[in-house]
Amino acid sequence: MAPAGGVSPLTVNRLSIYLRVLRQLAEQGEERISSQQLASRYDLSAAQIRKDLAQFGEFGIRGVGYDVRQLAARLEELLGLDRRYPLVIVGMGNLGRALAHYLEFNSGSFEVVAGVDNDPRGVGRAVGRVTVRPSAELAELVRSTGAVVGVLTVPPEAAQENLDALAAAGVRAVLNFAPGRLRAPRGVRLKNVDLRIHLEELAFYLGAGEAEKPQRR
Amino acid sequence: MAPAGGVSPLTVNRLSIYLRVLRQLAEQGEERISSQQLASRYDLSAAQIRKDLAQFGEFGIRGVGYDVRQLAARLEELLGLDRRYPLVIVGMGNLGRALAHYLEFNSGSFEVVAGVDNDPRGVGRAVGRVTVRPSAELAELVRSTGAVVGVLTVPPEAAQENLDALAAAGVRAVLNFAPGRLRAPRGVRLKNVDLRIHLEELAFYLGAGEAEKPQRR
Numbered sequence: 001m002a003p004a005g006g007v008s009p010l011t012v013n014r015l016s017i018y019l020r021v022l023r024q025l026a027e028q029g030e031e032r033i034s035s036q037q038l039a040s041r042y043d044l045s046a047a048q049i050r051k052d053l054a055q056f057g058e059f060g061i062r063g064v065g066y067d068v069r070q071l072a073a074r075l076e077e078l079l080g081l082d083r084r085y086p087l088v089i090v091g092m093g094n095l096g097r098a099l100a101h102y103l104e105f106n107s108g109s110f111e112v113v114a115g116v117d118n119d120p121r122g123v124g125r126a127v128g129r130v131t132v133r134p135s136a137e138l139a140e141l142v143r144s145t146g147a148v149v150g151v152l153t154v155p156p157e158a159a160q161e162n163l164d165a166l167a168a169a170g171v172r173a174v175l176n177f178a179p180g181r182l183r184a185p186r187g188v189r190l191k192n193v194d195l196r197i198h199l200e201e202l203a204f205y206l207g208a209g210e211a212e213k214p215q216r217r
Numbered sequence: 218m219a220p221a222g223g224v225s226p227l228t229v230n231r232l233s234i235y236l237r238v239l240r241q242l243a244e245q246g247e248e249r250i251s252s253q254q255l256a257s258r259y260d261l262s263a264a265q266i267r268k269d270l271a272q273f274g275e276f277g278i279r280g281v282g283y284d285v286r287q288l289a290a291r292l293e294e295l296l297g298l299d300r301r302y303p304l305v306i307v308g309m310g311n312l313g314r315a316l317a318h319y320l321e322f323n324s325g326s327f328e329v330v331a332g333v334d335n336d337p338r339g340v341g342r343a344v345g346r347v348t349v350r351p352s353a354e355l356a357e358l359v360r361s362t363g364a365v366v367g368v369l370t371v372p373p374e375a376a377q378e379n380l381d382a383l384a385a386a387g388v389r390a391v392l393n394f395a396p397g398r399l400r401a402p403r404g405v406r407l408k409n410v411d412l413r414i415h416l417e418e419l420a421f422y423l424g425a426g427e428a429e430k431p432q433r434r
Contacts, residue, residue, distance in 0.1 A: 008260035010234075012421045016414060017227075044227065045265055080424030081417060094318065098311035098370075099412065105396070108413050109420055148423060149416065153315075173419040179322070189422040193415045195316065196325050197233060198408060199366065200298060202390040203326055204229045205406040206365055207297025 007055065009191075014052055015075055017044075022072040034065035081109045088147040088171065090162045091154035092117040092125075092132045095177055099151060104128035113145040118158075135162070142169035152176040163190070224272065226408075231269055232292055234261075239289040251282035298326045305364040305388065307379045308371035309334040309342075309349045312394055316368060321345035330362040335375075352379070359386035369393040380407070 018038070025033060039046035053071075056078055076082050087103070089096045092115045103112050115127060118135040125132045133141060141147070150166040152159055152174055159178035166174055167185035176182060176192045184190035235255070242250060252270075256263035270288075273295055293299050304320070306313045309332045320329050332344060335352040342349045350358060358364070367383040369376055369391055376395035383391055384402035393399060393409045401407035 007421070009418065010260040012418050015421075016417055045262060048262055048265065078421070079417060080420040083420075083424070085416075085420060085423060087416075094311045094315035098315050101311065102412055108417070110413065110416050149419060151416075173423050175415050175419060189419060191415060191419055195319055196327065198392050198410050199302075199304075199327050199368075200233055200296060200325070201226065201229050202366060202392060202406060202408055203297040203300075203302060204224070204232075204295070206302060206390050207300070 011052055011055070012079070014044075014048070015079060018049065018052070019072060019075040019079065019081075022068055022075065025068050026072055030068050032065045033068055037065070083109060085110050085149050086113040086145050086147045087111060087149040087151060088113065088138070088142060088145065088166075089115040089130075089151045089153060090135070090138065090166060091152065091158075092122050092127060093153065096151070096153040097127050099153065100128040100130060110149065113147055114141040116141065135165075138165055139169040142166075142171055148172050150174040152178055154178055156180045163188075228269055228272070229296070231261075231265070232296055235266065235269070236289060236292040236296065236298075239285055239292065242285050243289055247285050249282045250285055254282070300326060302327050302366050303330040303362050303364045304328060304366040304368060305330065305355070305359060305362065305383075306332040306347075306368045306370060307352070307355065307383060308369065308375075309339050309344060310370060313368070313370040314344050316370065317345040317347060327366065330364055331358040333358065352382075355382055356386040359383075359388055365389050367391040369395055371395055373397045380405075 021038065022033075035046040035049045038044060038049055056074075087110050089100055089112060092100070096115060096117070100112050100115055103110055112128060112130055114133065115130045116133050116135045116138050117123060120134070122132050123134050148171060150163075150171040150173070152162055152166070154162050156178045159176060159180065160182050163174060163176065163182050164185055167188045172187065173189040174184075174191070176190060177195070179194070182190060182192070238255065239250075252263040252266045255261060255266055273291075304327050306317055306329060309317070313332060313334070317329050317332055320327055329345060329347055331350065332347045333350050333352045333355050334340060337351070339349050340351050365388060367380075367388040367390070369379055369383070371379050373395045376393060376397065377399050380391060380393065380399050381402055384405045389404065390406040391401075391408070393407060394412070396411070399407060399409070
């Protein structure tokens with residue numbers, strides 16, 4: 001969990017939120033925004049925004065605010081989104097296939113270059129732009145495609161061994177969708193995704209709506 | 218985008234982060250934590266934590282801090298996670314099927330009670346605990362199952378009409394995975410999920426790792 005380059009995952013997460021907000025503002029035709037405005041509109045803290053951005057240099061002009069497009073472009077650069085990252089999917093079941101299709105059409109900075117599965121029935125199948133290969137070929141595929149990111153969409157009991165295989169093959173960052181705790185191999189940045197988080201955010205509003213009603217129907 | 222009950226989506230998002238952190242601490246056997254400790258360990262702002270929690274009453278004791286398990290339980294209650302929410306999936310393609318399986322084993326507060334698709338070839342197929350039904354039966358299924366949450370996993374061009382159909386059927390919260398902007402029908406809380414966010418967080422560290430190397434190989 002040691003922050004790389006002294007920047008913590010939560011700061012990166014906030015930079016990512018600022019970027020999304022700025023992209024929205026740019027779409028709406030806004031040209032300038034102050035940290036105060038950004039904070040009050042989106043329920044962020046102005047001090048936090050200034051502190052986060054100050055880690056990376058001087059942005060914005062006191063009393064004038066930030067140039068929306070310029071700051072968005074700078075954040076993309078900071079977040080490393082101005083480059084391309086070849087990506088390999090390990091586990092081409094429903095979720096792996098869904099992600100392969102999803103990223104084919106909304107790739108942003110990520111390009112699916114390979115997909116592997118240990119079920120021989122799926123091997124050879126075309127999914128989006130890739131053809132599913134056997135898991136045994138993982139190291140060879142990582143080398144030949146230059147994949148630097150791995151996406152882990154295997155059953156929980158197979159997650160650790162496949163994570164270790166990705167690390168051994170030279171992949172440097174892994175997005176894991178399998179539930180349960182994994183040990184991140186040395187030199188690999190591991191991010192666990194719990195798809196329930198998004199649902200949990202909705203639960204709050206369902207509860208709030210319920211409370212407003214005088215009684216249950 | 219009007220906050221329900223005066224609480225903004227970003228506050229709910231932070232409450233959800235606090236909850237995850239508290240669950241981790243509880244697992245590690247920690248019993249008490251102050252807002253300062255919480256803030257410095259996880260790169261949050263102590264003032265922000267106190268402000269967020271103060272909206273919901275008095276937690277913690279000055280100089281003693283928060284009781285980890287008690288605060289976690291209270292946050293679960295605040296976030297409405299102490300209840301069960303029947304859920305319908307609209308679009309039983311790869312992603313819909315993946316979510317149905319995922320939630321079957323990791324349901325937390327959410328229970329998949331129905332899944333619909335407009336492709337007749339998928340209808341009748343068993344996925345996890347549900348059998349895929351035709352989209353035309355959505356309203357009837359929502360009524361018979363009491364589904365309050367909808368998950369939208371349809372192609373972008375079909376997203377708005379299916380969102381409207383969910384709203385007309387009486388669903389009150391929708392998690393949308395389809396890219397593009399949707400108009401939230403009145404009375405429906407809409408949350409859009411962009412699966413690339415998780416990858417974008419990894420990009421930062423890939424960039425940072427690259428910068429540490431003296432030269433490219």
